[in-house]
Amino acid sequence: ISIIIPCHRVVGTSGSLIGYAGGIEKKVALLMLEHTDMSRFFVPKKGTVF
Incomplete structure (x- = not known):
């Protein structure tokens, strides 16, 4: 499911993986x-923490 619904591609504005x-x-x-x-x-x- 993770590949089909790509929520893992969301990145914070600072470039951090969040x-x-x-x-x-x-x-x-x-x-x-x-x-x-x-x-x-x-x-x-x-x-x-950010």
């Missing part, structure tokens, strides 16, 4: 599966 119900790790995995250039994004660590 707001994915499946978790940031799964969001990153899906983006990498799509060969997304991850150098453009900030991947928050657990406990990071």
Whole structure:
């Protein structure tokens, strides 16, 4: 379902990967599966607050 409904592609205005119900790790995995250039994004660590 995650590939069909692409909520994992939502990125914050600052370029941070935010707001994915499946978790940031799964969001990153899906983006990498799509060969997304991850150098453009900030991947928050657990406990990071914006």
